[in-house]
Amino acid sequence: MREPTTTAAPGGLNTAPALRRCVGDPDQFAETHWGRRPLLRRDADFTDLLDLAGVDELLSERGLRTPFLRIARDGQIVPAARYTGGGGLGAEIADQVRDDLVLAQLATGATLVLQGLHRVWPPLRDFCLQLGAELGCAVQANAYLTPPAQTGFATHYDTHDVFVMQVAGHKHWRVHEPVHPDPLERQVWGGRADEVKATADGEPALHHVMSPGDLLYLPRGWLHAAAAQEQTSLHITLGLRRPTRYSLVEALLDLAAEHEPLRAGLPLGLDLTDPAQLAPHLADTVVALSEWVAKADPDDVARRLRGTAWPATRPAPVPPVAQLHAAETLNPRSAVARRPGLRCSVARDLERVHIELVDRTVSLPAGCGDAVALLLSGDPVTVADLPGLDEDADRLVLVRRLLREAILVPAN
Structure with missing residues (x-):
């Protein structure tokens, strides 16, 4: 298996209770699996974070609105108008989740996706906040409720790492190695659908029926599909949006706008699509950029990165x-x-x-x-x-x- 171009090992691993609950030995996880290859663990219990009763409460008592709920059928997203409606007297909204319509969707084989639970469900909110602090990245929480013998989504990959926690029922997971290692957020799997399908038809790198208490870690880019077995399945997916070296590149390019030689205009009449005309100006620009990047101040880059890193995680609520x-x-x-x-x-x-x-x-x-x-x-x-x-x-x-x-x- 491939090695990552960068290693993102969280600090303070010996005192990382949320990460230890997920992976067992955090140091071994950081060395062997983080950003490299999947991890499968068994015999845990995640029902304190969310269970089937909690799903019912969210759907029927919490007044959820889209996009906190999505519904999928046969790999396609169901239009929200089919399971939402008005909030009733005094609630001037038109997209509140209707429990009766959700019931009808679930009864006919649809998969429910509860999104952004790190914002609306206190146990997951607190756990994600702690785990994110230990990992050094933003953590989001979704939950997937799949009826018996149904597959929510076709084989695909995510552009962020995930922890998958099986809560109820059983789900058969098929995992294949990446067709595009370490994809960026804009490099979604749909742009490589043919490669994904061809790889998914082959022998998986891992296949396992997840039981309650099982946890699966998948680095970004690993292909996966899952099908519920004889009972309704509920699993939590924690999305781990860890930073990449490209995050540093983006910050450097933002800062480059402050460097006057890189703001200089190009000659009148230059055809940028002609390699022969472009070549000398490209070479000069590369030299100017290299000289500037070599003098980049870590304080300036860190300050620029705060603009995206800090808003990604909300602090604990304040009453x-x-x-x-x-x-x-x-x-x-x-x-x-x-x-x-x-x-x-x-x-x-x-x-x-x-x-x-x-x-x-x-x-x-x-x-x-x-x-x-x-x-x-x-x-x-x-x-x-x-x-x-x-x-x-x-x-x-x-x-x-x-x-x-x-x-x-x-x-x-």
Whole structure:
């Protein structure tokens, strides 16, 4: 089997409980499987994350709207109008999931795809947030409910790695090696449908009937198809959107727009489609780009990458009413902590300390720098213990501001 062009081994593997629950030994997984080849594990239990009763609750009681539910039949997506409708009096929407129409679809062999469960189902929300922190990438959660003896989708590949967790019933998986290793997000399988079909007709690299508690890891690009057996099947798919070297290339190209020689215009009348005319200008451009890239500042590249990496994962929820009450009733004995999953960076100058968030920057007096550093360390901190500020009144002002900015939360 092929080796990856880059190794993305998560840090802190010895204390990675979510990853350990998925793969057993995180260090062995990072060395042998991560981005390289599939992993099959047995005898776990994922029903605390989602079970059949939870699926019923989502479909009938949570007021889901599209696109949180998709339905597929014979490999084709069913139009949403066939299973959605108006929300009733006082709900001016037209695309709310109707449980009776979903029942009719399910009864006639359709597969239900519950999407974005890391946004709407608390157990999966919390698990994905923890797993993403351990892996160093965004994690999304979908669930697939397939009636007996049905195949939801034909053989295909994903452009992100996945953990597949079998929750109920049994499903037969056929896995083939990639036809296009390490595909980027825009390199979807439909553009290689003939190669995918030809490979899928051959002997699989892995075939296995997944039972409740089984987990399958597939790196991006590995072909797969799955068919439910004699019972309704429910499995959770965690999509692992790990960064690639091309992510760095894209950031470098964005930054290249700031380099004047690369913004220079080309001569009048130049035909860019003529290789002979293009060649000298291409050579000059490659030289200018190479010289600029060789001097690229990691700080600038990291700042550019934050624009895509940080919004991909939402931090833990903040209850607005309770959060405001915590700010109003704050006292020196109150304990607070950084909001779980919050992505931010801190910079200081002579006059201010700046907390850079995904959508804004919070600036505070420079004297708050040591207190901010401690507050953002991740460990619970008592207000009275904050360093660098002489008065409890100043400490309270700082912490109230950061509670209202949803940077801190009350420590449990």
